[in-house]
Amino acid sequence: MKDVASAAGVALKTVSRVVNGEPGVHPATAERVRTAIDRLGYSRNESARVLRRGRTATIGLVIEDVADPFYAGLSRAVEDVVIDHGCLLLSGSSGEEPGRERELVETFFARRVDGLIMVPAGDDHTYLRPELENGTPVVFADRPPGAGIDVDTVLADNVGGARQAVRHLLTHGHRRIAFLGDDPAIFTAAQRLRGYREELGGLYDERLVSMRPPASASAREDLARMFALDDPPTALFTGNGRHTVTTLRALEGRRVALVGFDDFELADLLTPGVSVVAQDPSWMGRVAAELLFRRLRGDGGPSEHIELPVRLIPRGSGELPPPD
Amino acid sequence: MKDVASAAGVALKTVSRVVNGEPGVHPATAERVRTAIDRLGYSRNESARVLRRGRTATIGLVIEDVADPFYAGLSRAVEDVVIDHGCLLLSGSSGEEPGRERELVETFFARRVDGLIMVPAGDDHTYLRPELENGTPVVFADRPPGAGIDVDTVLADNVGGARQAVRHLLTHGHRRIAFLGDDPAIFTAAQRLRGYREELGGLYDERLVSMRPPASASAREDLARMFALDDPPTALFTGNGRHTVTTLRALEGRRVALVGFDDFELADLLTPGVSVVAQDPSWMGRVAAELLFRRLRGDGGPSEHIELPVRLIPRGSGELPPPD
DNA sequence: TAAGCTCTTGACAACGTTGTCTGCCCCCTC
DNA sequence: GAGGGGGCAGACAACGTTGTCAAGAGCTTA
Numbered sequence: 001m002k003d004v005a006s007a008a009g010v011a012l013k014t015v016s017r018v019v020n021g022e023p024g025v026h027p028a029t030a031e032r033v034r035t036a037i038d039r040l041g042y043s044r045n046e047s048a049r050v051l052r053r054g055r056t057a058t059i060g061l062v063i064e065d066v067a068d069p070f071y072a073g074l075s076r077a078v079e080d081v082v083i084d085h086g087c088l089l090l091s092g093s094s095g096e097e098p099g100r101e102r103e104l105v106e107t108f109f110a111r112r113v114d115g116l117i118m119v120p121a122g123d124d125h126t127y128l129r130p131e132l133e134n135g136t137p138v139v140f141a142d143r144p145p146g147a148g149i150d151v152d153t154v155l156a157d158n159v160g161g162a163r164q165a166v167r168h169l170l171t172h173g174h175r176r177i178a179f180l181g182d183d184p185a186i187f188t189a190a191q192r193l194r195g196y197r198e199e200l201g202g203l204y205d206e207r208l209v210s211m212r213p214p215a216s217a218s219a220r221e222d223l224a225r226m227f228a229l230d231d232p233p234t235a236l237f238t239g240n241g242r243h244t245v246t247t248l249r250a251l252e253g254r255r256v257a258l259v260g261f262d263d264f265e266l267a268d269l270l271t272p273g274v275s276v277v278a279q280d281p282s283w284m285g286r287v288a289a290e291l292l293f294r295r296l297r298g299d300g301g302p303s304e305h306i307e308l309p310v311r312l313i314p315r316g317s318g319e320l321p322p323p324d
Numbered sequence: 325m326k327d328v329a330s331a332a333g334v335a336l337k338t339v340s341r342v343v344n345g346e347p348g349v350h351p352a353t354a355e356r357v358r359t360a361i362d363r364l365g366y367s368r369n370e371s372a373r374v375l376r377r378g379r380t381a382t383i384g385l386v387i388e389d390v391a392d393p394f395y396a397g398l399s400r401a402v403e404d405v406v407i408d409h410g411c412l413l414l415s416g417s418s419g420e421e422p423g424r425e426r427e428l429v430e431t432f433f434a435r436r437v438d439g440l441i442m443v444p445a446g447d448d449h450t451y452l453r454p455e456l457e458n459g460t461p462v463v464f465a466d467r468p469p470g471a472g473i474d475v476d477t478v479l480a481d482n483v484g485g486a487r488q489a490v491r492h493l494l495t496h497g498h499r500r501i502a503f504l505g506d507d508p509a510i511f512t513a514a515q516r517l518r519g520y521r522e523e524l525g526g527l528y529d530e531r532l533v534s535m536r537p538p539a540s541a542s543a544r545e546d547l548a549r550m551f552a553l554d555d556p557p558t559a560l561f562t563g564n565g566r567h568t569v570t571t572l573r574a575l576e577g578r579r580v581a582l583v584g585f586d587d588f589e590l591a592d593l594l595t596p597g598v599s600v601v602a603q604d605p606s607w608m609g610r611v612a613a614e615l616l617f618r619r620l621r622g623d624g625g626p627s628e629h630i631e632l633p634v635r636l637i638p639r640g641s642g643e644l645p646p647p648d
Numbered sequence: 649t650a651a652g653c654t655c656t657t658g659a660c661a662a663c664g665t666t667g668t669c670t671g672c673c674c675c676c677t678c
Numbered sequence: 679g680a681g682g683g684g685g686c687a688g689a690c691a692a693c694g695t696t697g698t699c700a701a702g703a704g705c706t707t708a
Contacts (some may be wrong), residue, residue: 001694011658016696026656041454046435047380048694050371051663066390067400067606076391079417088431090412093403107412111370130365248593266590269572282391325664335688340666348686372664375693 001042008036019044050112059292060108061091062101062118070241070262070281071119074141077285078117085293087114096186098122109136115292117141123185125149137295141288143187152295154288154306158188158261161277161310162195165237165259168275168312170199174235174257174322178208178226180219180247181239192239192261208233214242220250234322237261244274257320259312268315275318278311325366332360343368374436383616384432385415386425386442394565394586394605395443398465401609402441409617411438420510422446433460439616441465447509449473461619465612467511476619478612478630482512482585485601485634486519489561489583492599492636494523498559498581498646502532502550504543504571505563516563516585532557538566544574558646561585568598583642592639599642602635 005015010029017025018033025033036042050056059082063071075091082089090108094101101121108116109131116138123146128138132151139152169177179196182189189211197204207229210222226233235257238244244260248270251258260267263278287306312318329339334357341349342357349357360366374380383406387395399415406413414432418425425445432440433455440462447470452462456475464477493501503520506513513535521528531553534546550557559581562568568584572594575582584591587602611630636642 013658024656043430043434045375045694047371047374049696051369051375052695054663056371065400066403067393067396069391069393069396072391072393072396076389076417079390079415083416088414088435089416090414091403092407092413093400106367110367111412245590245593264590266569266588266594269569270590270593271595337688350686369664373666376665378693
C-alpha cells in the first residue's frame with residue numbers, strides 16, 4: 001500500500017480510501033490510485049485490516065466429518081450463507097473426538113472468528129464460556145451443548161421422527177421392531193431411542209435394542225443374536241444413515257421391513273426402496289447460519305431453540321408386511 | 325498480552341516468550357506468567373502474529389462442491405494433512421463457476437494463505453501468476469490449470485480408466501457401447517471421452533455419445549434417442565458418479581450393461597451391483613496436500629505432475645452379456 | 649473583503665504481536 | 679579482584695492497515 005501510495009504520488013490514507021470505496025476522493029485521484037494498484041498487483045493485507053478493525057469476516061464451522069454426506073450437505077449450506085454475507089468459512093472435522101473438537105474451537109477463537117457454528121462431539125462446553133461472555137455468537141447444530149451452556153440451537157425433531165418411523169411399522173402390522181443405533185452418549189442416538197421406546201410402549205423389548213458403532217463387529221453380532229431369538233424382529237428401525245447402510249449390507253438380501261433415520265442417495269434405487277425418516281441437512285445449515293448472522297447484526301434476544309421437522313418417505317422397505 | 329504482562333509484573337516480551345515456549349525464561353517467571361494467562365483467559369491474537377511474522381499457517385482449498393461425495397472425501401483428506409501440520413483450512417466451493425473460483429482464490433490470497441489447493445472450474449488461470457511469482461505454492465487437483473500456468477498437478481488416470489472400462493465391456497461381448505458424460509469443456513469429461521474413443525477404435529459411433537449436465541432433461545432425451553436407434557447400445561459407460569446415478573434412475577430397471585467412472589456408496593447393494601472404475605478421492609487429497617507442504621518446506625524443484633492409477637471393480641452390471 | 653463552508657488530502661497514532669538489541673546480574677576463571 | 683561469559687529480562691521498532699483529526703484550496707455569502 002505504501003508502494004502504491006508513492007507510485008500514485010498520494011498519501012497512504014488516500015489509497016486506503018480508494019481501496020475501501022470511501023467517499024471524498026477526487027475521481028481523477030482515485031483513477032490514478034487504481035492504475036497504480038493494477039500496475040503493482042497490490043492486494044490488501046487482510047491480517048493487518050483485521051488487526052486494526054477487530055472483525056475478521058470469518059466464521060468457524062466444526063462438524064463431525066465432512067466426508068459424511070449429512071455434514072457435507074450442512075457444510076455446503078453454511079458456506080453459501082457465509083459467502084453471501086461476504087465472509088469466509090474456516091472448517092474442521094472433530095471426528096467425534098471431544099479433544100479435537102475443543103482444539104479446533106480454540107484455534108478458531110485464537111484466529112478471532114466472528115462467530116461459530118458447531119456440531120459438538122463432547123458434552124462439556126464450559127470452555128466456551130469466556131468467549132461467549134466476550135460476545136462471540138455460537139450456534140449449535142444437530143446436537144445441543146452440554147449442561148450449563150446457554151446458546152442457540154438448531155436440532156431436528158429426533159424424538160418425533162423416531163416415533164413416526166415406529167408408528168409406520170406398527171401400522172403395517174409389526175409387533176417385533178428392533179432398534180439399531182449408535183452409542184446413546186450421542187445425543188441424537190439417545191433421542192431416537194427415546195422416541196422408539198415411547199411409541200412402542202408395552203411392546204418394548206430390550207433384547208431388540210442394539211447401540212453400537214456402525215459397521216462394527218459388535219453391531220453385526222447383535223443383529224445375528226436378534227434373528228436367533230425365538231421371536232425375532234420382523235422389522236428394523238435404524239438410528240442413522242450409516243447404520244441403515246451397514247444394516248442393509250449385513251442383511252445380505254434377507255427381506256425384513258426397515259425404516260431408517262436419515263435419507264441417503266440411491267435409497268430409491270435399492271430393491272425394495274428404503275423407507276426413511278428424512279432430515280434436511282441443507283436446511284439445518286442454512287437456518288443455523290442465518291441465526292448466527294442475525295446475532296452478528298446485533299440481535300441480543302434470549303437464546304433460541306429451533307426444532308426442524310422431519311418427514312417420513314415410504315419407498316417400500318417400510319411397508320413390507322410381517323411374515324405370516 | 326499487555327494485561328497479562330502487567331498482571332504478572334513482567335514485560336510484554338517475556339509474556340511473548342512464555343506463550344511461544346521460547347527458551348531463556350526463568351521457570352518461576354514463566355509460571356507466574358502462565359498463572360496470569362489462565363486467570364485472565366488470555367488467548368494470543370493470531371492476526372497480529374500473522375501481520376508480524378508474515379505466515380498465516382492457513383491453507384486454502386477450492387473445490388467444486390463439498391456436498392459431492394468425491395470432493396467431500398478429498399476435502400477431508402486435505403484437512404487431515406493440514407491439521408497434522410498445525411495449519412488450518414479455509415475452504416470454498418466454486419460450484420463449477422469460473423467467476424466464483426477466481427473470487428475465492430483472490431479472497432484467499434488477500435488473507436495471505438500460505439498455500440493453495442484447487443480443483444479449477446475455469447480454464448484461464450493467468451490471474452494466479454503474480455502470486456505464484458510471489459512464491460505461494462499452488463497445487464491443482466483432479467484437473468490441470470489452463471494454458472500458460474506451470475504448477476504441480478495431481479490427476480487421476482482418466483484416459484486409462486476409461487479405456488479399462490470400455491475394454492471390460494468389449495471383453496464381455498459388447499459392440500454398441502454408449503458414453504454418457506459431462507460437457508467436454510470439463511477436463512475429466514474430455515479425457516474420459518478420449519479414452520473411450522481410443523479404446524473403441526472403429527466401433528466408435530458418435531450417435532452413442534452424449535455430453536450433457538447430469539440429471540438434465542437433455543441427458544434423458546439423449547438416452548431415449550439412443551435406445552430408439554435401429555442398433556441401440558447394449559452397454560453404457562457413464563463418465564462420472566453423478567451421471568452413473570442419474571442414468572441408473574433413467575433406466576428405470578431396464579437391464580443394460582453399465583460401467584461407471586467413480587465409485588459410490590451402495591454401488592454394491594444395487595441389483596445388479598454397479599461395476600465401476602474407482603478413483604480414491606482421499607488419496608488424491610492426501611497426495612496433493614503433502615506435495616503442497618513439501619513445497620512449503622522449501623522444495624523448489626520443477627513442477628510435478630502426478631497421475632494416480634484407477635481400478636476397475638466388477639460388481640455385476642459391467643459383466644452383463646449383450647442380449648442375443 | 650473577511651468569514652464560513654465544502655471538498656479533498658494528509659499526518660499520525662493505534663491495533664497486538666515478535667525480532668533485535670541492549671542491559672543487568674551472577675558466577676566462573678585467571 | 680578484575681575481566682569475561684551466560685542466563686534472564688526489558689525497551690523499542692516494525693508489520694500494514696484504518697480512525698481521528700487537522701489543514702489547505704476553492705467557493706459562497708454577508
